[in-house]
Amino acid sequence: MAPRHQAPRGTRDLLPADTRLWRWAEARALQVLERYGFGELRSPMFEEYELFARTAGESSDVVQKEMYRFQDLGERDLALRPEFTAGVMRAYLEHGLGGRARVHRLWSMGPVFRYGRPQKGRYRQFSQINAELVGSAAPGADVEVISLFVDLYEAWGFRDLTVLINSVGQPASRRAYGERLRELLAPFAERLSEDSRRRLEQNPLRVLDTKSEGDLAVLAELRESGAGLPRMIDLLDTDDRAHWDQVLAGLEAAGVAVEIDHGLVRGLDYYTRTAFEVHDRSLGAQSALGGGGRYDGLIEMLGGPPTPGVGFAIGLDRALLVLEERGTAPPLADTVCVVAMDSTRAAAQALVRRLRREFPVEADVEARAFGAQMKAAGKSGARLLVIVGEDEWKQGVVALKDSRTGTQQSVAVDRLADTLRGLLSGQETQGGA
RNA sequence: GUGGCUGUAGCUCAGUUGGCAGAGCAUCGGGUUGUGGUCCCGAGGGUCGCGGGUUCGAGCCCCGUCAGCCACCCCA
Numbered sequence: 001m002a003p004r005h006q007a008p009r010g011t012r013d014l015l016p017a018d019t020r021l022w023r024w025a026e027a028r029a030l031q032v033l034e035r036y037g038f039g040e041l042r043s044p045m046f047e048e049y050e051l052f053a054r055t056a057g058e059s060s061d062v063v064q065k066e067m068y069r070f071q072d073l074g075e076r077d078l079a080l081r082p083e084f085t086a087g088v089m090r091a092y093l094e095h096g097l098g099g100r101a102r103v104h105r106l107w108s109m110g111p112v113f114r115y116g117r118p119q120k121g122r123y124r125q126f127s128q129i130n131a132e133l134v135g136s137a138a139p140g141a142d143v144e145v146i147s148l149f150v151d152l153y154e155a156w157g158f159r160d161l162t163v164l165i166n167s168v169g170q171p172a173s174r175r176a177y178g179e180r181l182r183e184l185l186a187p188f189a190e191r192l193s194e195d196s197r198r199r200l201e202q203n204p205l206r207v208l209d210t211k212s213e214g215d216l217a218v219l220a221e222l223r224e225s226g227a228g229l230p231r232m233i234d235l236l237d238t239d240d241r242a243h244w245d246q247v248l249a250g251l252e253a254a255g256v257a258v259e260i261d262h263g264l265v266r267g268l269d270y271y272t273r274t275a276f277e278v279h280d281r282s283l284g285a286q287s288a289l290g291g292g293g294r295y296d297g298l299i300e301m302l303g304g305p306p307t308p309g310v311g312f313a314i315g316l317d318r319a320l321l322v323l324e325e326r327g328t329a330p331p332l333a334d335t336v337c338v339v340a341m342d343s344t345r346a347a348a349q350a351l352v353r354r355l356r357r358e359f360p361v362e363a364d365v366e367a368r369a370f371g372a373q374m375k376a377a378g379k380s381g382a383r384l385l386v387i388v389g390e391d392e393w394k395q396g397v398v399a400l401k402d403s404r405t406g407t408q409q410s411v412a413v414d415r416l417a418d419t420l421r422g423l424l425s426g427q428e429t430q431g432g433a
Numbered sequence: 434g435u436g437g438c439u440g441u442a443g444c445u446c447a448g449u450u451g452g453c454a455g456a457g458c459a460u461c462g463g464g465u466u467g468u469g470g471u472c473c474c475g476a477g478g479g480u481c482g483c484g485g486g487u488u489c490g491a492g493c494c495c496c497g498u499c500a501g502c503c504a505c506c507c508c509a
Contacts, residue, residue, distance in 0.1 A: 006482090009500065061507050065434065083509090112509085117434075119502060126509065195506070211505085267508065288509055315509030341467070369466055378469035389467060401468075408468085 010116075010124025024330035025320055026109065028155045029129055036148045038105040038131055043087040045111065049079040055086040055298060057269030059202060066114040068124075080113035083268075084130035085295065085311060086302075092134060093304045103135040109316075121286035121318045131292075132311035134299075139246035142274045142294060145310045147256050149292065152314060153278065157328055161289075163256070165276045166264035167244040168205075169236045171297065177235045178204040184229065188218045205232070208263035231262040243273055266291065270298040274310065280322050289322070290314035334424055335360040337382035339373045344388040351388065351398075351413070359420055378403070384423060386416065 007013055014022060033040075049069050056062045068080035081087055088106055091097075097104050108130045115124055131148060133141050146163060153161050168174055181204040189197055192207070196215050199206040210216060223229040233244060251258050258276070266275045277291035292312020299307040336359050340348035345367065352363045362380055364373045377385050387399040387408075398416060401408040402423075411419050 006500070066507080114508080116507075117505095118500095119504090122508080128509065198506095206507095285504065286509075290509065313509065318509060337469095339468085370468080371465060372462090372469095374467095374469040376469080381470095385469080387468070391467085399468085403469080406469095 008124070010118035010122075012123065020330060020332075021320060021323065021328065022316070025156055025316065025323065029109070029152050029314075032148065032152050032155045033107045033129075033131065036105065036144070036151075038107040038148075041088055041091060041106040041108050042110075043084070043091045043108065044081075045113075046078045046080050047087050047090065049077045051086050051090055051302075052079050052082060055089075055268070055270055055301060056082070060268055062114065062267065066116050068113045068115055082114045083112055083313060084108050084128060085132065085270075085298070085313075088130065088132055089134075089299055089302055089304075089309070093299065093302055098135065098299075098305065098307055101135075103133065103141075105131075105133050107131045119286065121283050121321055123317060127316040129314040129316060130311065132309055134309040134311075135307060136310075137243075137296060137308035139243050139250055141308075142243075142247045142310050143250035143254055143256070145292065145312060146251060146258070146274075146276055147254050149276070149278070149290065149312050149314070150256055153289070153319070156319060156323060157326070158319075158322075161278050161280075163258040163276050163278055164261040164264050165248075165251075165258045165274065166261050167233050167236060167240060167247075167273050168264075168266065168271055168275045168293070169232060169240050170272055171269070173235050173237060173240065174205070174232070177230070177232055180230060180235070181205065181207065184222060185218070188222070191218050203265075205265045209265060233262065240273055247274055266293050270295045270301065272296045276312070280318070282322055282325060283318055286318065288315070289318050332381075333360050334383035335362055335380070336384045336386060336420060336424075337361070337377040337380055338363040338386045338388065339370065339377055340364070340388045341370055341390055342367075343390045344393050347393055348388040351386075351416075355386075355417065355420070358417060359424060384420065 049067070052067060053063050058064075062082045067082055070078055070080075072078055088108060092104065092106075108128075110127065111125050112128050113125050116122065118124060129152065131145065133145050146165075150161060150163060169177070182200055185192065185200055185204070185207060189200065191214060192200065193210065193212040193215050196207045196210050196212065199210075207215065208219070210219075219229060233241070236244060248258070248260075261277075264275055264277060266277075271293045273294040273296065275291070275293035278289045279287040280289050281287060283289075290312060292310070294308070294310040296306075296308040298309060299305070336355065338348055338352050338355070338361060340363075348363065352361050355361045362377075362382055364376065368376070374385075381403075383403055385399075385401040385403055387401060389399060392398055392410065393413075396414070397410045397412050399408050400411045400416070400419065
């Protein structure tokens with residue numbers, strides 16, 4: 001066939017077989033978000049390029065090589081959103097939400113875009129669920145958000161997820177920590193991998209995240225040595241340290257299990273204090289399912305009043321990849337298939353339309369032979385078959401057959417809806433709950 | 434952005450040293466024009482990802498390109 005066009009690199013189509021699971025997952029997530037009192041904020045899929053460049057940090061990978069940047073016909077410098085937070089905060093300021101209430105709980109869902117080399121679980125257009133709790137610096141806000149984060153995964157059937165958590169402090173203490181690392185690692189530069197030598201220059205904290213055996217050996221050696229290898233939380237100021245302790249205590253009180261990861265670093269510049277992530281091994285190299293943290297300086301960076309915030313992003317594509325591998329599938333509603341004959345086709349059409357006010361009904365549209373319709377009904381998996389036979393129709397009845405048992409009964413046409421209702425009751429709630 | 438592997442029917446995949454493009458599943462038709470899923474018979478469906486080169490001859494060899502995948506970078 002060789003189609004003339006194919007979906008652009010890193011994008012994909014979700015067919016009905018896929019979207020069924022997506023809609024289920026989205027519906028479940030929405031319920032959890034509502035229970036936590038979050039309201040939906042929809043912001044544009046593109047914003048001024050400058051908004052993302054400023055908030056993410058000029059040196060971040062997102063800005064340097066992953067942004068879909070373009071000029072529109074009015075020569076505006078724009079970019080498709082690579083994440084939600086910047087746009088949500090822009091909207092927060094633009095509409096003066098800070099003046100209407102002190103704390104806002106906002107969620108968003110939709111596509112985000114990053115230009116990178118695609119592979120499984122990594123797409124150039126992908127979907128995120130984003131949540132932000134804006135206006136509170138209290139440790140309880142962090143606990144609330146992390147708790148929501150975990151509950152969303154649990155609503156999808158994830159169990160025993162390990163949330164990795166760390167504190168990245170304030171930008172100033174982070175810089176100081178970076179300097180310290182740089183000093184300590186400088187003597188070992190020869191032995192570090194090329195990547196880590198580059199990280200040492202650009203973002204020393206990332207060296208701690210290395211996957212190279214050699215690098216890990218160097219780090220272990222350093223840790224054993226007299227100088228030791230300081231941890232980020234050792235360099236936190238008093239307030240940050242107190243916040244960290246209270247977040248951990250709060251999570252324990254709430255029954256949210258976390259694992260401290262001193263090497264955890266988040267990619268964007270605006271993070272402060274709490275940072276957290278969740279991974280799933282089955283995804284291979286693209287194991288990050290979601291992550292978030294606190295960003296107390298962000299709103300000021302955008303020209304607003306000092307406003308603390310904490311939030312996260314969940315990658316839907318990756319989460320659903322895991323669910324698919326596990327064979328998670330929302331139940332299909334039982335359907336009714338109406339089978340007609342040449343002489344009853346017109347009557348059946350009206351019947352089908354009437355039944356569809358209430359039930360999922362399949363019916364042949366190709367005026368196929370009775371036998372072919374029965375065959376199709378069998379393959380479709382319809383639970384109930386309504387057979388509109390010529391003789392029965394004249395008597396005002398149809399044959400109702402249960403495809404599971406093969407048993408068949410005669411039902412008066414004006415009693416059909418009631419009968420179906422009795423047999424199919426409770427179906428509607430199955431898909432969504 | 435770096436390195437590597439792979440593209441054959443809707444899907445999963447065979448295809449010999451270069452010699453007429455195949456199977457299973459799926460689809461459609463018939464056996465069965467008033468009772469399906471099983472079974473039997475049959476049919477349709479391919480510019481072998483795309484473009485170029487080598488050759489009497491290319492699915493197979495060479496170059497390019499597009500796409501997917503794997504590992505990095507980074508992240509969701």
